[in-house]
Amino acid sequence: MNNSPLLSVLIPLYNCGKFIAQCLESIIAQDIATPDYEIIIVDDGSSDDGPATAAAFAGKCDNIRIYRQENLGVSAARNNALSHARGEYVTFVDADDMLVAGCLKTLLHTAREHRADVVKAAYAEVSEDATTCCCTDCVQGGTYVSIMSGADAIVNVCRVREGFCWGYLIRRSLIADNGICFPDKVSFMEDWAFINQILLKCRTLAHTDLMMYLYRRNSSSCVANMTVEKIMMGSNAIAIVTGLTTNTEGEVRKKLTHDVCVNINVLLWFTIYYKQIYVRRKTVIKEVCRLLSQLGLLHVPPVLLLFRLFPDTFIRLRRIMASRTY
Numbered sequence: 001m002n003n004s005p006l007l008s009v010l011i012p013l014y015n016c017g018k019f020i021a022q023c024l025e026s027i028i029a030q031d032i033a034t035p036d037y038e039i040i041i042v043d044d045g046s047s048d049d050g051p052a053t054a055a056a057f058a059g060k061c062d063n064i065r066i067y068r069q070e071n072l073g074v075s076a077a078r079n080n081a082l083s084h085a086r087g088e089y090v091t092f093v094d095a096d097d098m099l100v101a102g103c104l105k106t107l108l109h110t111a112r113e114h115r116a117d118v119v120k121a122a123y124a125e126v127s128e129d130a131t132t133c134c135c136t137d138c139v140q141g142g143t144y145v146s147i148m149s150g151a152d153a154i155v156n157v158c159r160v161r162e163g164f165c166w167g168y169l170i171r172r173s174l175i176a177d178n179g180i181c182f183p184d185k186v187s188f189m190e191d192w193a194f195i196n197q198i199l200l201k202c203r204t205l206a207h208t209d210l211m212m213y214l215y216r217r218n219s220s221s222c223v224a225n226m227t228v229e230k231i232m233m234g235s236n237a238i239a240i241v242t243g244l245t246t247n248t249e250g251e252v253r254k255k256l257t258h259d260v261c262v263n264i265n266v267l268l269w270f271t272i273y274y275k276q277i278y279v280r281r282k283t284v285i286k287e288v289c290r291l292l293s294q295l296g297l298l299h300v301p302p303v304l305l306l307f308r309l310f311p312d313t314f315i316r317l318r319r320i321m322a323s324r325t326y
Helices: 020-028 050-060 074-084 103-113 132-138 150-156 172-177 190-201 228-245 250-273 281-294 302-309 311-321
Strands: 007-013 037-044 064-069 089-092 118-126 145-148 168-171 205-216
Touching: 007 020, 007 050, 007 074, 020 037, 020 050, 037 050, 037 074, 050 064, 064 074, 089 103, 089 172, 103 118, 103 168, 103 205, 118 150, 145 150, 150 190, 150 205, 150 250, 168 172, 168 190, 172 190, 190 228, 190 250, 228 250, 228 281, 250 281, 250 302, 250 311, 281 302, 281 311, 302 311
Parallel strands: 007 037, 007 089, 037 064, 118 205
Antiparallel strands: 089 168, 118 168, 145 205
C-alpha cells in the first residue's frame, strides 16, 4: 500500500457491532482506488462483536488497520486514530453512520481543485434501521461550492447544533501543525470544540452542498443517556470554545459567544428537566457560573444574565414551571 495515501478515514469503535459492517461497506464502496485511502479503526474496549466484524473486513482489505485501547472514550479513540493517520486529508466517520455512495472522490477533487484546508459537505439524518439502499434520495447536491475562510464559515455556514467533526475533509497538516486534538476524557460536545479550533486555523474552506454523510439517529447516544458526569464533560468542551473567543473579534467573536451560550443553555436544560441531574444541580450551577465569568458579557443573552444573578432560584422556578420532567 502507498505509504502516503491521499485520505485517512478515521473510525472510533465502541459497541457498534450492529452497525459497523454497514459503515465499512459504505466506505469500501466509494469510487476511490485502494492505494489512495486507508481506514483506521480504533476499538475503544468494545465488549460486543464489533471488533470481530471489523477484523473480518481487515482480513479482506489491506488498507484497513485496527488499533485497540482500553475504554478511554471517543476523544481518546479519535486522537489515537489521528496519531496513526498518514493521509493528506482525514475524515471522521462514527461506527454507526454511513457515507453516501461516490461522495469521497468528488470531495477530494474539490479539496485539491481549490487548495482547501477544509471541505464542509452536507448530511442527512436517517432512522436507526436505515441502510444505504434506503437512502438513494439523499444522493443529491454537488453543484454548489463556495470558498471562504474558516472564520467566515463559523459566522455564515456553521450552526452550533451541527458541531460535528464528521461531514468534513480536513488537511491533516492543519491539525498536526497547530497541535489540535480532541479534549481528553470528554465525550459530550467534544467534536464541537475540536471543529471550532480547526476552523479558526483554516485559511481556505470549500463549502459544498454535496451530500456526504448519513447520520443515524441512535437511541443509545450520549445525549440520550445524560448524567452529571457528561454535563461536566460538556462544560470542559465549552470552556475550550470560551477561551477561543478571547482571541477573536467582531462577528466571529459574537457568533462564538452565541454558540457558547446556546450550549450553556443545553447544560441548564438537562439540569432543569432531568431529575438525576436536578438533585445534583449545585455542581452544575457552580460550573456554569464559572463559564459565564470567563465569557465577555457583551453578547450574553438576558436569560443567562438573570441566571447568573439568581442561579439556584432560576433552576428551581424553571423546574416548577416545567410541564414535563424526566
